[in-house]
Amino acid sequence: MAAESAGAIDPMSQFSVNPVVGADWTLFGHNIAFTNSAAFMLVILGVLWVFMLGGMKRQLVPGRWQAAVETMTDFVANMIEANIGPKGKKFTPYVFSLFMFILCANLIGLFPLAVIPGLHAFTVTSHITVTGVLAIMSFSIVLIVGFWKHGLHFFSLFVPHGTPFILIPLIFLIELVSFLVRPFSLGLRLFVAMTAGHILLDVFASFVIQGLNSGGAIGPVVSLLSFVMIVGVSALEILVAAIQAYVFALLTSLYLNDAINLH
Template identity: 90%
Template sequence: MAAESAGAIDPMSQFRVNPVIGEHWMLGGHNIAFTNSAAFMVIILGLLWVFMLGGMKRQMVPGRWQAAVETMTSFVGNMIESNIGPKGRNFTPYVFSLFMFILIANLIGLFPLAVIPGAHAFTVTSHITVTGVLAIMSFSIVLVVGFAKHGLRFFSLFIPQGTPALLVPLIFLIELVSFLVRPFSLGLRLFVAMTAGHILLDVFASFVIQGLNSGTAIGPVVSILSFVMIVGISALEVLVAAIQAYVFALLTSLYLNDAINLH
């Protein structure tokens, strides 16, 4: 959160991508500075690596760390099994990595790092460029698997069984458009959910500051109520962070199911 003059807060400043190293690095006319967004993605990958490394000790009596890793892997594995079947086991590592990356990214953006001078948490999933790449990557895998496994028969996915011949062209077009919209809806859903929550937190934080600086009798009341709202929204955001990671992984597994089993 960036404080401005008169104690105001710009709710969009938290999403600004700023260079951390190499502000003037150029390659082919493009700036290739190492940004705060890239830094947090590296941190996320590092945390995921540490989480998995610490939980893969294969102890006969698992400790809490190992139990946590086994719980998460079993959770994703069961989701893949129920949505795709035994054929989906090959995609468990990808869906698990996707789920954990999004979950950690969502949660790390809620850390109150601003209490440390010069520090500021950055939510990479609040940028459509990041969520869009994740969505396109999942959609590309679905296309590759679908055509590799079924060839041109993959197009039968867009014509439900029992469709009258007269309606085939119309139904095919509707199903194709619905299919092509999937990566957009997948990326936008996560982007919008995370962006909206963080904007709301900054708006109420602005109310807290302005209430304290207002010099009126009702100012402190507004500040207290706004702070209570921040606590409540923060708790809700933790829940949303987990739900959005689950929804992204769930929809990815459902799309893979269409490509593998051609339903």
């Protein structure tokens, strides 16, 4: 959050990608500074690495840490089994990595680091460049698996069983467009959900500050109500963070099911 002279908060400043080191670093005319976005991606990867260390102990009677890791891996494995079947087992590591990265990115972005001067949590999934790359990765894997496994027969995915012959060209076109829209909707859904929630939090935070600075009897009331809304929205954002990670992983597994089983 960036407080301005009037005590207002710019809700969009939290999404700015700023250099941490190497602001003047260039390569072939392109700036390659190490940014806050890259820094938080490394933080996310570090958190995931530490978290997974607890699941590698392989104790006969698992502790809480190992149990938490096994719970998450079983959750994703069961989702893959339910949506793809035994053939989808080989994709469990990818979907698990996708789910955990998005979940950690969403949750870390909610940490109230701004209480420490000079620090501010950065939500990497609030940038379409990040969510778009994740979506393109999943969509590319679907295409590669589909054509590798079925060849040109993969196009039969766009013609549902029982389609009247005269309607095949129209249905094929509609299904093809719907299929090609998938990576856009996959990336946009996560991007919009995370961006909207963080903007809402900053807007209510601005109301708290402006209410305290306005004076009069109504100002503290507005501030108190806004603070209550911040608490409620924060709780909702934690839920949204988990749901969006699940939805992204779920849709990826469903798209993989189409590529593998042509359903």
